[in-house]
Amino acid sequence: MNLVALAGGVGGAKLADGLQRVLGEDLTVIVNTGDDFERHGLRISPDLDTVMYTLAGIANPETGWGIAGDTFNSLEMLARYRGDAWFNLGDRDLATHILRTQMLREGMTLSAVTRALSRALGVRATIVPMTDQAVMTIVNTDAEELAFQEYFVHRRWQPVVKSIRFAGIENANPGEGAIAALQRAEALVICPSNPFVSVAPILAVRGMRAAIQRASVPTIAVSPIVGGEALKGPAAKMFHELGIEPSAVAVAQRYNGLIDGFVLDQLDAAHGDEIRALGIAVLVTDTVMKSEADRERLAQEIVDWVTRLHAR
Amino acid sequence: MNLVALAGGVGGAKLADGLQRVLGEDLTVIVNTGDDFERHGLRISPDLDTVMYTLAGIANPETGWGIAGDTFNSLEMLARYRGDAWFNLGDRDLATHILRTQMLREGMTLSAVTRALSRALGVRATIVPMTDQAVMTIVNTDAEELAFQEYFVHRRWQPVVKSIRFAGIENANPGEGAIAALQRAEALVICPSNPFVSVAPILAVRGMRAAIQRASVPTIAVSPIVGGEALKGPAAKMFHELGIEPSAVAVAQRYNGLIDGFVLDQLDAAHGDEIRALGIAVLVTDTVMKSEADRERLAQEIVDWVTRLHAR
Numbered sequence: 001m002n003l004v005a006l007a008g009g010v011g012g013a014k015l016a017d018g019l020q021r022v023l024g025e026d027l028t029v030i031v032n033t034g035d036d037f038e039r040h041g042l043r044i045s046p047d048l049d050t051v052m053y054t055l056a057g058i059a060n061p062e063t064g065w066g067i068a069g070d071t072f073n074s075l076e077m078l079a080r081y082r083g084d085a086w087f088n089l090g091d092r093d094l095a096t097h098i099l100r101t102q103m104l105r106e107g108m109t110l111s112a113v114t115r116a117l118s119r120a121l122g123v124r125a126t127i128v129p130m131t132d133q134a135v136m137t138i139v140n141t142d143a144e145e146l147a148f149q150e151y152f153v154h155r156r157w158q159p160v161v162k163s164i165r166f167a168g169i170e171n172a173n174p175g176e177g178a179i180a181a182l183q184r185a186e187a188l189v190i191c192p193s194n195p196f197v198s199v200a201p202i203l204a205v206r207g208m209r210a211a212i213q214r215a216s217v218p219t220i221a222v223s224p225i226v227g228g229e230a231l232k233g234p235a236a237k238m239f240h241e242l243g244i245e246p247s248a249v250a251v252a253q254r255y256n257g258l259i260d261g262f263v264l265d266q267l268d269a270a271h272g273d274e275i276r277a278l279g280i281a282v283l284v285t286d287t288v289m290k291s292e293a294d295r296e297r298l299a300q301e302i303v304d305w306v307t308r309l310h311a312r
Numbered sequence: 313m314n315l316v317a318l319a320g321g322v323g324g325a326k327l328a329d330g331l332q333r334v335l336g337e338d339l340t341v342i343v344n345t346g347d348d349f350e351r352h353g354l355r356i357s358p359d360l361d362t363v364m365y366t367l368a369g370i371a372n373p374e375t376g377w378g379i380a381g382d383t384f385n386s387l388e389m390l391a392r393y394r395g396d397a398w399f400n401l402g403d404r405d406l407a408t409h410i411l412r413t414q415m416l417r418e419g420m421t422l423s424a425v426t427r428a429l430s431r432a433l434g435v436r437a438t439i440v441p442m443t444d445q446a447v448m449t450i451v452n453t454d455a456e457e458l459a460f461q462e463y464f465v466h467r468r469w470q471p472v473v474k475s476i477r478f479a480g481i482e483n484a485n486p487g488e489g490a491i492a493a494l495q496r497a498e499a500l501v502i503c504p505s506n507p508f509v510s511v512a513p514i515l516a517v518r519g520m521r522a523a524i525q526r527a528s529v530p531t532i533a534v535s536p537i538v539g540g541e542a543l544k545g546p547a548a549k550m551f552h553e554l555g556i557e558p559s560a561v562a563v564a565q566r567y568n569g570l571i572d573g574f575v576l577d578q579l580d581a582a583h584g585d586e587i588r589a590l591g592i593a594v595l596v597t598d599t600v601m602k603s604e605a606d607r608e609r610l611a612q613e614i615v616d617w618v619t620r621l622h623a624r
Contacts, residue, residue, distance in 0.1 A: 041414030071385050077407035081432045091403040095389035098410075102353030120393045 001026060001303060004185040008032045008198020009047045010064030010232055011224055012191035013054035014289045018299030019189065020055050020125045021292075027125035028181035029055075030174075030208075032193070033110065034130075034137035034166055034201035035148040039087050040078060042097040043104055046149070047198065048114055048129055049096055056121035064232065067092040086154045111176035128181065130202040131172035137197055138165050148197060157234035161241045164196055172205045182211040187306035190221035192287065194235040195254050196242070203258075212258060218309035220261035220302065222287055223248040227267045231288065249274045256280070261309050263287060263302060281309055313338060313615060316497040320344045320510020321359050322376030322544050323536055324503035325366035326601045330611030331501065332367050332437045333604075339437035340493035341367075342486075342520075344505070345422065346442075346449035346478055346513035347460040351399050352390060354409040355416055358461065359510065360426055360441055361408055368433035376544065379404040398466045423488035440493065442514040443484035449509055450477050460509060469546035473553045476508055484517045494523040499618035502533035504599065506547040507566050508554070515570075524570060530621035532573035532614065534599055535560040539579045543600065561586045568592070573621050575599060575614060593621055 007016050007029050016029045029051055036045045046065065053059040053067055060066045070090030079085035089097070096117060103113045109132040118127050137148040141159035151157060182188070193199050203209045212219060225248050230236040239246035248268045252259070252275045261281040264272055265288065272282045283305050289295045319328050319341050328341045344359045358377065365371040365379055372378045382402030391397035401409070408429060415425045421444040430439050449460040453471035463469060494500070505511050515521045524531060537560050542548040551558035560580045564587045567574070573593040576584060577600065584594045595617050601607045 040410050041417055042410065067389070071383055071403065073383050073403040074386060074406045074410075077379070077404040078411065081407060081411055081429060091383065091385040091406075092389040094386045094403075094406060094410075095393060098352050098354065098386075098406075099390065099393055105353055117393060 001186045001307070002028075002181075002184050003187045003189060003303070003306075004028045004030060004181050005189045005191050006030050006193075006199055006202050007047070007051055007191040008193030009050045011289075012047075012193035012198060013051045013059070013064070014295050015189070015191045015222060015299060015302075016051055016125065017054045017292070018289070018295030018297070019303070020123075021296040022299045022303050024124045025126075028128060028177070028185070029125055030128050030130055030178050030181070030202055032130055032198045032201050034135050034197065035152065036134075037136075037147060037149050039089070039097075041101070042094075043101045044087075044089075044097050045100065045110070045129070048127065049093070051127055052096075052114070052118045052121065052123060055123040055125055055127065056118070058121065066090045087149065088153075109176060114175075126177065126181070128175040128178045130178070130208070131175055131205050133172040134168050135172045135201060135205070136167040137201055138167050139197075140164065152234070157237065161234075161238050163242075164200070166201050166204050169201070169204050170206075174205050174208050174211070179207060179211050182215050185215055186217050187303075187309075188212060188215060188217060188219040189302060189306070190219075190255060190259065192222040192224040192231070194224060194230070194233055194238070195251055196235070196238050209258070218261060218306040219259050220263060220283075220306060220309070221251065221255045221259045222263040222298075222302070223251050223265060223268070225251050226265040226288060247271065252278060252280055261305065263305075313498045313619065314340075314493075314496050315499045315501060315615070315618075316340045316342060316493050317501045317503050318342050318505075318511055318514050319359070319363055319503040320505030321362045323601075324359075324505035324510060325363045325371070325376070326607050327501070327503045327534060327611060327614075328363055328437065329366045329604070330601070330607030330609070331615070332435075333608040334611045334615050336436045337438075340440060340489070340497070341437055342440050342442055342490050342493070342514055344442055344510045344513050346447050346509065347464065348446075349448075349459060349461045351401070351409075353413070354406075355413045356399075356401075356409050357412065357422070357441070360422075360439065361405070363439055364408075364426070364430045364433065364435060367435040367437055367439065368430070370433065378402045399461060400465075421488060426487075438489065438493070440490045441487040442490070442520070443487055443517050445484040446480050447484045447513060447517070448479040449513055450479050451509075452476065464546070469549065473546075473550050475554075476512070478513050478516050481513070481516050482518075486517050486520050486523070491519060491523050494527050497527055498529050499615075500524060500527060500529060500531040501614060501618070502531075502567060502571065504534040504536040504543070506536060506542070506545055506550070507563055508547070508550050521570070530573060530618040531571050532575060532595075532618060532621070533563065533567045533571045534575040534610075534614070535563050535577060535580070537563050538577040538600060559583065564590060564592055573617065575617075
């Protein structure tokens with residue numbers, strides 16, 4: 001089954017890994033690049049790397065980002081030169097940023113770079129950046145506007161979010177092969193990623209939402225909010241700050257009109273009817289992926305479910 | 313005493329370190345950049361780095377190049393992506409290349425970059441690249457022309473050298489402050505570096521040789537050839553291949569007209585008269601620097617000697 005997943009960082013990468021275990025090369029993952037940035041002159045794509053490392057089986061299982069067993073000697077030396085080491089860059093991880101930067105400077109697209117790097121690491125699925133153009137997620141906080149990594153890593157997502165915008169989005173086209181994959185897909189999965197800063201930028205790329213809506217195949221989302229809390233990161237805090245009670249229902253409402261089905265954690269089973277009332281089918285299961293077996297089990301359940309699901 | 317040293321890689325860096333121990337901030341080291349190159353999109357300046365790391369007290373004492381205790385995890389990952397890891401890049405060392413590349417891209421000169429990096433590492437002497445322009449030492453071998461690091465590292469200096477040229481030298485101007493330092497200098501020292509590929513490029517930069525000749529202060533060279541052998545690297549092999557018997561005398565002859573004094577290892581004491589016959593004063597001493605104390609002792613002897621020496 002040809003399946004397209006939309007993913008941001010750690011949670012999305014885990015489900016994408018499960019889907020790769022089930023579908024292999026039939027999986028395409030379209031990944032958020034709104035939090036890409038430059039650091040020490042190197043182009044860093046945190047979500048692409050998290051997905052790529054996870055699908056390559058080399059992600060750090062403790063953090064979810066970075067490479068397992070990585071060291072931080074280069075970063076320590078960068079700090080000695082410059083004393084400004086808030087963004088963690090492992091030594092092995094740096095190789096990715098160095099090569100990506102070089103290939104981009106030589107004129108390759110981010111899509112082509114991503115294909116080359118992920119193939120070299122033995123990734124079977126196709127990873128496509130949401131766009132090859134520069135899009136910058138900007139978090140408007142109570143105090144000032146912050147580039148995403150500045151907000152997320154440097155300030156540890158503590159500033160209060162007032163709004164979010166994607167600078168450059170009006171000039172962004174979908175990454176190479178994204179639309180073709182959506183046209184070919186037999187099912188679409190929105191991974192359990194942050195709706196505001198991981199999934200929203202992907203959907204905001206020109207033509208992306210329309211291509212998803214045109215694809216009359218089952219489209220489902222997996223809730224990143226379980227029991228009113230985000231499994232990781234600022235999603236629940238953002239809901240609060242944007243004046244919405246964080247819940248799986250609130251996530252389903254955000255995707256209303258786009259999805260046919262919604263995967264709800266059993267902890268939130270009581271909310272199933274509220275979501276069904278939106279005309280969205282509901283699958284209640286254990287969505288918390290602690291082990292690699294969890295990822296594969298959840299992915300298999302989703303694949304089985306979407307084959308039975310009716311599209312809009 | 314204001315002293316200017318000309319230096320290439322490991323041997324030159326050791327003497328420069330000794331001179332820094334004796335003279336501190338009164339030392340300026342003009343360093344070969346003919347073997348600079350780009351690797352994975354990063355600008356690498358092997359001789360500048362060897363001198364900088366040595367003067368900062370962080371050089372790897374076993375190899376002479378790189379940083380003590382460095383790891384090679386990034387390189388291992390680069391090889392996994394690309395399988396082409398002949399140039400050793402330590403993780404800490406990479407920080408230097410990353411920052412240098414960034415600063416150059418932002419429009420800083422190599423001279424300014426070198427000042428910034430070496431100050432951050434606490435180097436007291438002033439390190440000046442021979443030029444801010446791109447000069448590329450090309451080794452014409454029996455088989456083909458090779459960029460210097462390709463010859464030196466990748467081919468382990470095994471190809472037979474027919475000639476050497478410095479591509480771009482006609483457009484190269486001395487690095488920032490090099491001429492002023494030569495004008496201010498009370499003595500000049502050509503370090504025990506390879507005459508063909510470390511010292512010759514420096515002297516070939518427009519105006520450099522003239523500035524040295526105009527400085528009517530004692531100018532001396534330290535032999536990199538001891539007992540007919542190079543202490544490190546291909547100097548003796550190059551002499552052979554270029555049809556010259558490798559010896560301290562041959563080195564002195566190459567610098568004839570430029571130097572007032574020549575420092576000869578005691579192993580070569582018997583050749584002193586041949587060199588004196590060229591009108592060059594001779595200091596015979598132990599020139600092999602095995603320890604940091606050796607560097608300082610040799611540097612102190614040189615400083616004492618040049619204060620007594622008469623310039624041309």
